[in-house]
Amino acid sequence: MKTVQFVIAMFLVGVCVAQDSLSFLVDKYKLDNGLTVLLYKDSSVPVVSYHTWVRVGSKDEEKGYTGIAHLFEHLMFKGSKKFSNKDYERILKEIGASNNAFTSRDYTGYYVNAPSEHLETVMELESDRFRNLILTDENLKSEREVVKEERRYRVENRVEGLVFEAINELAYTVHSYKWPVIGYISDLNNINLSKAKEFYKTYYSPNNAVLVIAGDFDTEQVKKQIKKYYGDFKEQEIKRPSYPEEPIQKKSRETVFYKDIQSDYLTISFVAPSQMSPELYAIELVGEVLGKGESSRLYKKLVYQQQIATSVFSFVMSNIHSSMFQIHVKLKPAKTKADADRIKEQALATVWSELFQLRGYSVSPKELLKSQNKVMKDHVDSLKTIDGKAYSLAMNEAVLGDYKRLFTDLEAYRRLRAQDLKMVAEKYLVQSRSNVVLARPNKFK
């Protein structure tokens, strides 16, 4: 949700920025086949940003085939009916475009940023792979190896990756948010061509996608082109799996794992409200107050005063079904296990104490103002490029269901009062709902 807030603002010094200076006109419509289209025209720079988001992520996977949403994202670059993978990349390079894709628990996004005069070329390339992707065993085999290497790089060879994976495995017991977006190696090995084709057929349908084009273009011409390239793409019924409801956690959970690292890495996490919930605004600001920046409560205590951590941060990983409030503490290296235990206990006690304070007492007006200003600044940053604007529109439309939240969320943050932050802390940030993950150096086994 952080990427989406905006519009009016008059925080610290009462300066009011007119709404129209921070919002922008968007033309939204749907094709008969259900494809949602958002057009934002901005001719200040001769570029376009072309985003295609599909409402499918790792939450839609079945057990035993984790990672298929992300692996499939890779396969989308391996060639379509009209364009081989080499042609696809060659053409994009030739026109000076940059492109990539990303997969989350809830969505998969593809983007191309290109000189505006080549918009139709981009559309032809992108529409063809969405309709006529060619899936082969050879491509699947090769790309599976690439993804395994990506997993080793992002997860297995770095403590942060292992910790993130452990948090979700611990905090979720039944929901598909339990497994990692990138999947497990054994599951990646299970994915065959037939599964990949089934996945494509099930989710890559126009009524399950959002197309956002931002930048320098002629609106009427683009609309004609969209009809030409996407108009006869048939919609289909999207059959999603059932998502088991995660029971409310009654008792705190802990897990420890060991690796050849220099110091303890401690995290404390709580399942938080859905990205769609109004409560998410407040809990995001709690994250700001607690662990964003050097004036945050935990930084001042753990890094500055006690000097037992080298870094600390807290944030909310927001998702459609439920989010995750996370506190990450990288502790200072210790010489002995006894020292490490003492440092870890001190850090945990400090975190519990600060959470207690947040549940029991309202944050100060200055802290509230600071967190609201930070949200505002982050929002301005996210809108600096045409790509940033396209991304934000796509996120709001594809994930939250309405791009207009981009222009209304900031007001929701601005209206929050200290009491609202206290209420969500009381509800969600309680010890019985905590999930503690500790990564320890092998030498302390």
Added chain:
Amino acid sequence: MKILSSILAVCFLVSCATHSTKKSYNPVQNYTTYKLSNGLNVMYVPETKLPYLSLSLAIFSGSASDPKDYKGLTSATMELLTKGTQKRTANQLNEDVEVLGADLEASVDKEYSSLTLEGLSWHEDQLLELFSDMILKPRFTFEELDRYKKRTLAQIQQILDQPSYLAGEVLEKNLYSGTAYAERDVGTLKGVQNLNLKVISQQYEKLMNPENMWLIIVGKTSNGFKDQIQKIFSKIKTQKAVAPENLNLQSLKGRRILIVDKPDAAQAEVRIGHYGVQRDIPEYMAVNLANSVLGQGFTSRLVDRVRDQLGLTYSISSSFEVRRQKGYFAIKTFTQNERVGQTLTEILELYTNFQSKGITSKELRLTQDGMIGKFPLLLETPEKLAYNLMILRYFGVSDDYLLKYRENVSSLKLKDVNLAIQKYFDPQNMIIVILGRRDLIEPQVRDLGPIEVQSYKQYYQ
């Protein structure tokens, strides 16, 4: 605007940044530069839409100027600028910055340092006051220095937990051994331990030289802002700049393989490097184009072979790190410990072929078109424009580089590019760093050159 916090990696950005396919589009115009009465250079790039303001002090001096016994001095000095002023404690300063929602960052590179404060433009007065307070009236205290030293020493140890970062550090340390470019910017254990308030204050005085700095302003400002800048920053006294130490690098001879043993590594990090180019060579653009063919983006030869055809890695690239003195060229990738031999063999064969045969006319045309087409994207925002302009000033290159970019890219000839490849790419003389499991890796690479084995813990220094 974190100008030049990654200046080295960015030289490519400059190289790719100049032309619109729409001929009338010229983004290299909406900026002004001027000098204050004390010689301090100022660049202003306005923003008309979004309400932000970025203030950055760019200093053309960095960790390469650290004395032998105080490696890490420049990093410490820049960081301590953010840890209190004559009227604000560290906590008060943090509070005053963050209550505005602003971002504050000090960064240091080999011959470049910067302090950047960026916030919302309606906080213009507060941002300027805070920024000038840090730069003009810092307070270096024993308490903050002690806190900085303890934290930095712990972070140096934690670098061992970041294999990708550590592999790059190992390559640089071995390429530049014994020179001012050898050590990490944040310093060595000994260097950081030795730091004291006297040397910090002296380094601050040295860094604050208007002749060697730029003040970069990007964003929305009000009337009278320029006068404020003159009034505030003309107070910095001019002094004689100290020339950086000459590196005196020795040529590399043959292929040297360093296996950095990390017994629990789930994957091997691979770096292949040799000395690179200086920014003022006439073939600079040709070299960049050639490197784009070799290792930039999804169509590059390295990605096509090592990732797409063989599935050996998720990512592989080549780049030139350009510095004021000699920078370096590096190929960077990672793969399974069990497949390092195959990966290296493929890379070396490809690289050797690239160097001896050069690129094709088709690749030349494709890359020229791509570089020209990318121009509007790479100078899309005021920040990106400021960033590119500042890099040119850092290297002493005229703005013509940007202004005439398209015609210069278009006029590159195949013969000239291939001559540049033969001259500056060197697959025979290099350092190969492999950070991973020695027991699995060593048997696979025995035939590729002399091997030296080190422990990753050796780099905790």
